[in-house]
Amino acid sequence: MTQSPISNALSIVHPLTLSHGRNALVWDSEGKQYIDFVGGIGVLNLGHCHPGxxxxxxxxxxxxxxxxxxxxxxxxxxxxxxxxxxxxxxxxxxxxxxxxxxxxxxxxxxxxxxxxxxxxxxxxxxxxxxxxxxxxxxxxxxxxxxxxxxxxxxxxxxxxxxxxxxxxxxxxxxxxxxxxxxxxxxxxxxxxxxxxxxxxxxxxxxxxxxxxxxxxxxxxxxxxxxxxxxxxxxxxxxxxxxxxxxxxxxxxxxxxxxxxxxxxxxxxxxxxxxxxxxxxxxxxxxxxxxxxxxxxxxxxxxxxxMTDSNLACWGETQEQAILRRYERWRKQAISPCLGRLTGTGAMRGIELRTADGKPGTQQLAALLENARNKGLLLMPSGKNRHIVRLLAPLTIEPELFEKGLDIFEECLAAIR
Structure with missing residues (x-):
């Protein structure tokens, strides 16, 4: 087996290879489509291949x-x-x-x-x-x-x-x-x-x-x-x-x-x-x-x-969608692992906890894998890698953002 020339010191969150992307959608080398909530770790506020x-x-x-x-x-x-x-x-x-x-x-x-x-x-x-x-x-x-x-x-x-x-x-x-x-x-x-x-x-x-x-x-x-x-x-x-x-x-x-x-x-x-x-x-x-x-x-x-009106509109749309979902998940007790909603504005994180209140590192790893299999890419953060940071492009179509949150919700409900 040929050893990769890439250093093992690089840690890979998602074991796939991207081929191309448009705004908030990306495709891997096998042709599978994903909704991208990673955004190059915050690089792609305007999405992949913004026309301008x-x-x-x-x-x-x-x-x-x-x-x-x-x-x-x-x-x-x-x-x-x-x-x-x-x-x-x-x-x-x-x-x-x-x-x-x-x-x-x-x-x-x-x-x-x-x-x-x-x-x-x-x-x-x-x-x-x-x-x-x-x-x-x-x-x-x-x-x-x-x-x-x-x-x-x-x-x-x-x-x-x-x-x-x-x-x-x-x-x-x-x-x-x-x-x-x-x-x-x-x-x-x-x-x-x-x-x-x-x-x-x-x-x-x-x-x-x-x-x-x-x-x-x-x-x-x-x-x-x-x-x-x-x-x-x-x-x-x-x-x-x-x-x-x-x-x-x-x-x-x-x-x-x-x-x-x-x-x-x-x-x-x-x-x-x-x-x-x-x-x-x-x-x-x-x-x-x-x-x-x-x-x-x-x-x-x-x-x-990045006009003020664009930024305000994009930010308000994402923030309100996240707040609505999180409040519903909390009220419905969708998962015992659901922790705090962190951040401000459209820059939000969702914390996972174990049943006894400890950082849900393994739970988040399972959620990331499940979400990826269902076509959603997510990014971990936090001292214990137990907080999902939502980094969808600000330009994502609202209906696609909701679809991504649907997948997140489905995967969250399965975490125990």
Whole structure:
């Protein structure tokens, strides 16, 4: 038997091979059709092969496929940065850079805050996820499997509990953890930034407590600490608004972007206060492929589709459908394993629990397999892989979304 040249360290959720897709439908190499509630793990808010994105990529590919912006600039990079600055709802002058991924955006944000503050320590949150590079791994609030067998990671990084109605951690408890941190672990004068997800993705679609976010913003302002919002998964309409930080009533100093920024092409960005982003010397930021012309064209087309009215309509439709179903399932006690509904807006997770209240890791694995066999692809999340995160394209036809929920309901009812 020929051994695969692909590393065994890659974990595969669904053992199939996709052939093609259109909006929220995909087909495998055997011709079987599936409803896609994975969406490339939050990359495909506009679905597979969105016509506007495909047309933009095709047109760009006939003109210019690559130019390293920091060697010879190209117009697509300039146009996209201007479009992003207009799209991002922040009140202050913005500057930033394009990257190849969300993790690379986070890496560059760490460089920016170090240069701007002269400090190096970072405070992150339990359950958070910010990437798979060495520096971003240390930001993640979860060891297995990301930090195992890797030894010391770049730091210093400290973690505190994530305050959310979904975790049961209150704002007061989180602030008490911060107070303890500065009393026991590190001098506050050494801390460069806090980094947080307004809604944790890998953590299980857990929404931050707005009162904590507002208090943290005031705390950072009073102590010369910067605030980084990671909207790599929650951004570009996933919650029904342009960005999830809007629901918190705050403005971050830096914003991390990725995933659905470019309709499936590799792209990310770090954007924030102009003075901060300009703190590094010439040549301090850059990259060979970051801001590739094809990805820029795809991102510009994606932004054109993401009008406020579209995002609100798509988000409201999905949110109401999920809320109706979940409430019915709860009232009917459809399964003893049905746990909480997490998240906010259209960014929702459904928790599974065992009969004695423990995380339903095995139950979720069984549900994923059953749903796949019936033509629905789902994505796990949570510390114990016990929360299904619903990541259907925002553009999914309402009747197809309901059909996907029908399959989910059927599979959930079979879980005991």
């Amino acid at each position: 994105v495909v047309a933009a990529i095709t047109a760009q590919a006939q003109k210019l496929t690559h130019s390293a912006f920091n060697a010879v600039p190209h117009e697509g990079y300039r146009q996209l940065m201007s479009a992003l600055a207009a799209f991002i709802p922040l009140s202050y002058p913005l500057a930033g850079m394009l990257t190849n991924s969300g993790a690379e955006a986070a890496e560059n944000a760490l460089k920016i805050v170090r240069a701007a503050t002269g400090r190096s320590a970072v405070i992150a949150f339990d359950g958070g996820f910010h990437g798979r590079t060495l520096a971003t791994l240390n930001l993640n609030g979860k060891v297995a499997p990301y930090k195992q067998r890797l030894g010391a990671l770049p730091g210093p990084v400290y973690h505190i509990p994530y305050p959310s109605p979904d975790t049961g951690v209150t704002a007061d408890e989180a602030f008490a953890a911060i107070e303890r941190l500065f009393s026991v672990e590190i001098d506050i004068a050494e801390v460069a930034c806090f980094i947080f997800e307004p809604v944790q993705g890998e953590g299980g679609f857990l929404a931050m407590d707005p009162s904590f976010a507002q208090g943290l913003r005031s705390f950072c302002d009073a102590n010369g600490i910067l605030l980084i919002a990671d909207e790599i998964q929650s951004g570009f309409g996933r919650t029904g608004q342009r960005f999830a930080f809007q629901r918190l009533g705050i403005e971050p100093d830096l914003l991390l972007l990725g995933k659905s920024i470019a309709g499936g092409l590799p792209l990310g960005a770090v954007i924030g206060r102009e003075a901060l982003v300009n703190a590094l010397p010439k040549g301090g930021l850059g990259g060979t492929y970051s801001g590739n012309p094809l990805a820029c064209a795809a991102a510009l087309a994606s932004l054109q589709a």
